[in-house]
Amino acid sequence: MKDLNIYMCGVGGQGIGLLAEAMLRACHKAGYDVKGVDTHGLAQRGGTVISHLRIGKKIHTPLIPSGKANIVIALERLEGARAASEMLIEGGKVIFYDAQYQTIGNRLGKFKYPTLDELEKSVKAKKGESVRVFEEELSDPRMQNIVIIKKMIELEWIPGLSVKIVSEALAELMHVKTLEKNLELIKQ
């Protein structure tokens, strides 16, 4: 398989760390060579949080060059739009959980929060494809990352990413109780 650059983003507090760690481990279990890196620091306080995951044999640096992301996984709409403009490769794919977290600039009226249409247009401008994910009845917003992983399995954008492998990866990362809740969601 060709090398794949998977760019994950969201807002501090949304659980990008878990999403990234689960994807890293799952891709490794699926037999890929993986390299990843998270951005930390100030970004944790409600700023943009980013994690890079690169799979393939000929990868050296864990950082995805701008405009070279084959897959963007966003946990929030605006961050999905940002990644589509700045990171997505031509013909790339975007999956985003449609949580909407306004920036201070949005609330002060300096910037407009992107509409669904605007996001989709910017993906189409790169001849890409976008998938919106949203669960109306989600009991806990901290499970948005699990919902998106579930969708990633269904889409088969990463060959070999299965329910079994993801479950194994998650089992390494959480307590039994949380795991049960999350697996229930994934296996639905």
Next chain:
Amino acid sequence: MKKFYEQLTDKQPWQGLFMGNHAVARAMLEAGVKVITSYPGSPTPEIAEALNSVPQEMRDFHFEWATNEKVATEIAFGSSINGNMSVVFFKSVGLNVAADSLVQLGLLNLTGGLVVILGDDPGANSSQNEQDNRHFARMSYIPVMEPATPSEAYKMFLEAAKLSKKHQMPIILRLTTHVCHAKELITFGAIGESKVFKSEFDIKNGHYLPITKTVFPLKKKAMEKLDLIKKESERSPFNRVYAPFDCEEINGKKLGIISSSMPALSVMENIDNSGNAVDLLQINFSYPLPETMIADYLKEKDEVIIIEELDRIMEYEIKSLAFDRNIKCRILTRKTHDDIMGELTSERTWDILSGHWPEVFESGIKPVTQPFANPRIPQMCPGCGHRSAFHAIKQALPKGTITVGDIGCHSLGFFEPYNMGEMLLSMGHSNGTAAGLTIGNEKRKVLAFIGDSTFFHAGLPAIINAVLYDHDFTLVIMENGTTAMTGHQPHAGSGEIGEKISIDKLLESIGVKFIRRVDTYQQSKLTEYIKESLDHKGFSVVIASHPCMLKFMKQQRRKEGFVQKHVEIDQNKCKRHLTCIEDFGCPSFVKNENGSITVNEDLCIGDGSCRPTCPVSAIDFKKEAR
């Protein structure tokens, strides 16, 4: 599945996906390190996170969060001259705090060995500058190793520990942000038999008291040790050639690149992508520079580009050695000031290479990207006590008041909508800077901020100074009971290590005459205290306290039967003053297209600190959760 600490302390060799910081912690256990000290600072705190995951009774090492980086360095020094392998680690600018003691270490015989781990921050991802600490190493006669990957960080730590012990000298392991946080599959070795703590300090191993002329034999010895280390770097496997293609001439020229650490990875990727016969000399054991190895490489090439991140250090040294040895190779370097700034990612490195050799690294094949306007500036968390503090303090400040920021979560007060804390130098600078702003200044009030961890770290000397001279300003101590910005590490006043040291009593004992303490959620009282303190002639302190709500909520959520509360806005009462959005600025509020304000329940923690800010009392706890 094994727990994290079980993996970390597994005596047998194993393979796993690990982060750079965690890999270095594992290496410490394999190397038999006995004493490890630090002060929290990004990008290194996860080293401690790993070490602290090991239950106390299973540890055969001592780890301690020191009051600051200088104290941490001194503890590591003390334990090393007692014969124990020791480690101190901190972030880039932490070295400035440690420097007074650290610059001495190279002069002294560190019998147990001592590795200094630096978390440098090219790109200033979480720092107030992007200082290049390779300068410090040269000033202090301390060797430097610069791993490019987590695997290499692990291996280099083991080598650094070995060399440090062998030559009884400090070694710097210089990590950068994305080496600290990168993750990959690493093959670890075994952990040997546990070593005992030693107390073998003997002055005969020294001497240890450099003063006046006694400095010279110590300095001479430091330089002789560096000569020995240079032999190690000349034959080190960490310095090697990367040549994926048979290296032929291109347009009649033999071309090479010299780079180090993470930028060398960018170069490798670019060589692969170019498909052209260029090779790379990667120098990761970078000080002392392996001069012979580099000279031999240069002699074989017609042109070499030096790709290094941040300052021109390797570049000047390589040019100098080429000049001395009369080597004819043309040495090309980064051209612009911009190239001296930020991380050398692969796309930026491509541009630099392409600038010199457009036929090898073709321009114009760059992918399309558009910069995205609408930045997401970090903010204080929902419920953060600092937000209530800034909101309340703002009401009390006369026009023209100068506000001085410091380091910590409250640095975020500089951003909209608070715009408080208008300058920043370093940890604990605020009191000194504020004092300077008061001198000869009869017109404008001065108010300084400091966090509680920073208060203990480097705040006290300037506070004592302010008391002595009775400098006329108000200090607001933004107390949240933890070192929040770096991930909730304990500090002297948090009560998690030994008995809590009381800030109030400390201030009283050094003679601060005006001290007020208030919970920041009591906003009107805080406003009143600030007014009173600014009217007070001379130095005054207001302790604006509220526990870190990020930490508090994490603890609450773990409790059985926890129910998440929220606030809601009574749309019939709301008159759209927008105070909640434009002045108080909690990120949980949403401004809808029709102008109404609602609450994003994903973010709201139901703390209710916003309630007093609404002029028409439209915000209240949501009914079903009351």
